[in-house]
Amino acid sequence: MPLKPAIDPEQWILDSPNDLISLTKWQRTVNLLAKLFDAPAGFLVQHTSSGYQVAIASEQQTNPYNAGMVVEPEANIFCRKIVETRQSLYVANATIDPCWDSNPEVHKDGFRSYLGVPVFWPNGKAFGTFCVLDYRETNYDDTYFELIEQLRDILEADLSLLELYLQMQKLAVTDPLTELNNRRGFSSLAQQRILLAKRMGSRLGVFYLDIDKFKQINDTHGHAVGDNVLIDMAKAMRHCVRSSDVIGRMGGDEFVALVLIEQDSDFEAIATRFTEQFAQYSESDLPLYTVTIGYADVDLTMEVENILALADQDMYQHKTP
Structure with missing residues (x-):
């Protein structure tokens, strides 16, 4: 693209x-x-x-x-x-x-x-x-x-x-397929967003999203359809976040989002919003797909990669084999 x-x-x-x-x-x-x-x-x-x-x-x-x-x-x-x-x-x-x-x-x-x-x-x-x-x-x-x-x-x-x-x-800094931030772009923007959160005294959460059985989608429907699923997911993510939030594709079928959090219940609410948006936004000619989501409260003193690792670990705990 x-x-x-x-x-x-x-x-x-x-x-x-x-x-x-x-x-x-x-x-x-x-x-x-x-x-x-x-x-x-x-x-x-x-x-x-x-x-x-x-x-x-x-x-x-x-x-x-x-x-x-x-x-x-x-x-x-x-x-x-x-x-x-x-x-x-x-x-x-x-x-x-x-x-x-x-x-x-x-x-x-x-x-x-x-x-x-x-x-x-x-x-x-x-x-x-x-x-x-x-x-x-x-x-x-x-x-x-x-x-x-x-x-x-x-x-x-x-x-x-x-x-x-x-x-x-x-x-x-951009993933050419989805036009989201790639890993480098996300890390750079996330660092700036974390610095801003420190100055403003705000709270952030990081979400790690992985498409379930994505290899099976590619094997069954072809890589072109798999690419369209990734594009579809990126579009849906854009509809779920604020302009001040940072989203990106880490590679493969893994996506991340750094978002503003105001209270503990926001984590489940945002995860639910992601799930509902994927189901609603998915194009009718694409195969149905589901997403596993993990998240973590952001420690503003940690490096971006360590923050992502925590959310990644939480995602894999919810992942269905």
Whole structure:
């Protein structure tokens, strides 16, 4: 099962800086664009469902827009046209084209000329635009189009590098079949959750879950069906826990959950919720399966592996031969 993109295309780049993207380099690229075009303004604009944000603005007194400025998604701006069509756009003189009469860049800020190219995330989704604007009518030839596309490629290369790096990070801590945390990912998050519980004075419980007779499911129905059972169980587990809880697949048919506990009765209540959810959530075309559950009260001074061992031991005490 392919992993989802590591980058959230709905998150502003300016709100989630990453060491792999040099905003300083991007700034130099946008400044160079404006300089080579002898234009008063150049931009890298990001698009999300929230609108269009100026991620980078050329550093000139003639530029009326600063980085961080957001334009509403329905505004009749040049960048919107590019994002919707996924095509480059050149407008030599917007004042003679009625379709731009409601464009605030034209009737409010006085821009006449626009040249922009689309910028894409590695997965093909539109990131936004790389563009240059001028208060004068322009007459750009093919050389200018080649130039802006070459500079755009520099920005897209950075986005590809970031996606690749984050994807590799995700692969290191994520089980590719179920998309739950793998052992490494669970241990890392569990350590953080335990530290938080210490500071907050809260109580945690750990649950160890094992699918009964899973080898028999694989032998009888095939490994593809067995994989679907594992995916089904992961989906059910997600429905049983809070967003602050930590769940993971340890390998094979073994799963774990680190959850907030408020009183002793919560252990049985949560175990029952897991059992009922598996029965309810299981897909109709999958073989019926049951799960053995063990749990332990978390000693916040213990290492994660030792905590898991206690819950594992409790699970095997309940396991039917």
